[in-house]
Amino acid sequence: MWERFVIPVITTFGWVPPFARGFVRDLRPRWAFEEVGQPYEVALITDAKTPEHRRHQPFGQVPSYRDDIVDIFESGAIVLHIAERAAVAGAGRLIPADGAARIRAIQWLTAALNSVEPFVMALAINDIFEADREWSAARHAKVVEDLDGRLADLQTALGERTWLEGEDFDVGDLMMVSVLGGLRGTGVLDRFPALATYVARGEERPAHRKAMADHLATFEKPFRTEGSR
Secondary structure (H helix, E strand, O other), X not given: OOOOOOOXXXXXXXXXXXXXXXXXXXXXXXXHHHHHOOOOEEEEEOOOOOHHHHOOOOOOOOXXXXXXXXXXXXXXXXXXXXXXXXXXXXXXXXXXXXXXXXXXXXXXHHHHHHHHHHHHHHHHHHHHHOOOOOOHHHHHHHHHHHHHHHHHHHHHHHOOOOEOOEOOOOHHHHHHHHHHHHXXXXXXXXXXXXXXXXXXXXXXXXXXXXXXXXXXXXXXXXXXXXXXX
């Protein structure tokens, strides 16, 4: 199926502190690759702020991606590209063929990144990255209130469906579960049982388990600047 394609490469960190393991966004394209059965390679770096890396990712972040067609960044764009390229190769398990269903899947991918993730990240920034600021403790309640409001909206939208658009898992679910996975260990989703079940359902998928295992294995072995899957 994939013989005519150059194996794509994602660039990410070869080491992160223990608290960040399981949360770095290379997990998202890794999961997409596993869902569609696409072989891939991983290039590991220590510093995303170097001029060399910024040529691929101007904001000095990870992951970035390259294949024989494109050199791109942003996890949402990467996941969408993986899904659409897989569909061309006959492995369209992440992006619907129907035009209306396809744009609804992209709608949810975009919503995960634009409408949900900022609230998830606000909690992480306040309680982890800026926890030592004098105003952090006072701000916590407002951050949680805003996050809960957004999660309540999302839980209502999900309703009793298995996935956001019904019975078929797609790129929208992959990205939404990935974003909500950022709340792992916080207890926030305990207040939203339908979302907690939804996230667990996504993270129980064999492709996610494999992607997470490979992501975590990166930090269990000596760092290499050129890695492979």
